[in-house]
Amino acid sequence: MKTFSIGGVHPAENKLSAASPIREAALPKQAVFSMFQHIGAPAKPLVKKGDEVKVGTLLAEAGGFVSAPIYSSVSGKVSKVDVALDASGTRRMAVYVDVEGDEWEESIDRSTTLVKLSDRPELDSKAIIEKVKNAGIVGMGGATFPCHVKLSPPPGCKAECVIINAVECEPYLTADHRLMLEHPEEILVGLQLIMKAVDVKKGYIGIENNKPDAIKLMTEKAKGYEGIEIVPLKVKYPQGGEKQLIDAVIGRQVPAPPAIPINVGAVVQNVGTAFAIYQAVMKNKPLFDRIITVTGKSVKQPSNLLARLGTPFQQLIDECGGLPEDTGKIIGGGPMMGKALLSLDVPMTKGSSGLLIMNNKEARRAEPNPCIRCAKCVSACPMGLEPYLLSKMSAKEDWEGAEKNDITSCIECGSCQFTCPSNRPLLDMIRVGKTTVMGIIKSRAAAKS
Ligand code: SF4
Numbered sequence: 001m002k003t004f005s006i007g008g009v010h011p012a013e014n015k016l017s018a019a020s021p022i023r024e025a026a027l028p029k030q031a032v033f034s035m036f037q038h039i040g041a042p043a044k045p046l047v048k049k050g051d052e053v054k055v056g057t058l059l060a061e062a063g064g065f066v067s068a069p070i071y072s073s074v075s076g077k078v079s080k081v082d083v084a085l086d087a088s089g090t091r092r093m094a095v096y097v098d099v100e101g102d103e104w105e106e107s108i109d110r111s112t113t114l115v116k117l118s119d120r121p122e123l124d125s126k127a128i129i130e131k132v133k134n135a136g137i138v139g140m141g142g143a144t145f146p147c148h149v150k151l152s153p154p155p156g157c158k159a160e161c162v163i164i165n166a167v168e169c170e171p172y173l174t175a176d177h178r179l180m181l182e183h184p185e186e187i188l189v190g191l192q193l194i195m196k197a198v199d200v201k202k203g204y205i206g207i208e209n210n211k212p213d214a215i216k217l218m219t220e221k222a223k224g225y226e227g228i229e230i231v232p233l234k235v236k237y238p239q240g241g242e243k244q245l246i247d248a249v250i251g252r253q254v255p256a257p258p259a260i261p262i263n264v265g266a267v268v269q270n271v272g273t274a275f276a277i278y279q280a281v282m283k284n285k286p287l288f289d290r291i292i293t294v295t296g297k298s299v300k301q302p303s304n305l306l307a308r309l310g311t312p313f314q315q316l317i318d319e320c321g322g323l324p325e326d327t328g329k330i331i332g333g334g335p336m337m338g339k340a341l342l343s344l345d346v347p348m349t350k351g352s353s354g355l356l357i358m359n360n361k362e363a364r365r366a367e368p369n370p371c372i373r374c375a376k377c378v379s380a381c382p383m384g385l386e387p388y389l390l391s392k393m394s395a396k397e398d399w400e401g402a403e404k405n406d407i408t409s410c411i412e413c414g415s416c417q418f419t420c421p422s423n424r425p426l427l428d429m430i431r432v433g434k435t436t437v438m439g440i441i442k443s444r445a446a447a448k449s
């Protein structure tokens with residue numbers, strides 16, 4: 001069975017919520033919409049205190065080409081435009097809406113009828129990309145890169161295929177798995193739309209073989225969609241990394257940065273993004289909700305919730321039985337790449353794929369011991385880096401050395417830290433080094449221009 005060629009690890013899967021059908025979360029009393037829900041320039045608010053909004057009303061416009069607009073997920077009145085705490089622990093500009101009722105913009109098609117590509121022959125590449133851009137769609141796997149940018153290859157680059165990332169290799173998370181089981185055809189039409197947008201005839205959906213029900217269903221349904229192939233993949237973390245997925249599915253290696261997937265002819269989108277694209281183009285529904293997994297060993301009801309953006313995390317946890325008494329740490333995302341949350345008074349955003357509540361035992365970090373030079377971290381690194389060396393250089397603030405040793409290629413997957421028998425905080429150190437080196441590279445480029 002296919003998989004990527006370098007490194008990788010096998011953390012315990014703990015897919016506790018895999019059998020829980022998606023259920024709709026209750027509306028919040030107040031929804032808070034951060035202007036920083038994507039990579040790139042922040043969105044610019046278009047509303048002010050006292051404005052009435054509906055579900056699907058535009059709240060903020062994109063702040064540039066690499067940016068995305070923000071839509072209201074609720075109906076009610078704007079109570080303020082002010083800073084709010086986000087998942088990174090930073091106070092950033094946001095729009096607050098006090099919720100009244102649940103009135104939707106009439107332009108949104110709320111029916112569940114499947115709209116096929118053949119029903120909309122007038123849709124060409126330009127029209128699809130424009131709709132995706134206007135709907136505020138970003139990478140739903142957590143990367144939050146504005147989707148229309150990836151659908152517009154730079155001059156000289158030509159897409160050859162689209163690969164849908166349905167790997168969901170992070171332990172615990174099951175939102176993508178449930179989405180495939182409950183909305184297979186919408187995903188397939190979404191993929192067709194992406195294929196049409198970038199003008200290719202071949203589309204793949206990569207799914208790890210710990211989701212046999214999704215592989216079976218998607219394979220059956222894909223028979224009715226020309227050029228689409230379901231690719232079962234051997235379970236290995238971090239197969240959901242773009243470069244690892246491209247290697248696993250079509251056997252091509254993306255060179256080190258600044259090379260990107262399109263340089264080897266691939267456009268990669270998450271399965272949740274394909275679904276959101278279907279909704280935007282075929283149902284005229286901007287991105288204002290998403291599926292989030294709320295889970296953990298002590299959580300009463302591990303769940304997959306369809307929740308409106310702007311809903312506070314606390315409310316989502318309450319809907320799954322409340323915060324367990326033995327809570328040690330709460331992670332936004334999965335255990336490998338997610339980040340610890342400082343507060344639950346933080347609103348859900350476009351990139352919120354999961355909330356993982358770790359109990360005290362799991363949250364406890366083992367004491368780090370000296371490096372024993374076993375090289376396990378090197379074998380585990382899917383990017384072919386030397387994690388022990390990069391972490392050492394970061395600790396010594398040797399930024400030149402870190403840059404020379406490709407620290408910017410690190411995808412922050414955590415495989416090195418996971419595998420280290422001495423419990424070295426490798427990822428923590430490498431993250432600090434990578435951020436610093438990227439800052440240095442940016443300033444150097446700015447000084448040159
Ligand atoms: S976190 Fe970075 S250095 Fe560590 S294994 Fe992943 S890619 Fe390699």
Ligand code: SF4
Binds near residue numbers: 419421422
């Ligand atoms: S895995 Fe840990 S102990 Fe082994 S070489 Fe890497 S940092 Fe050192």
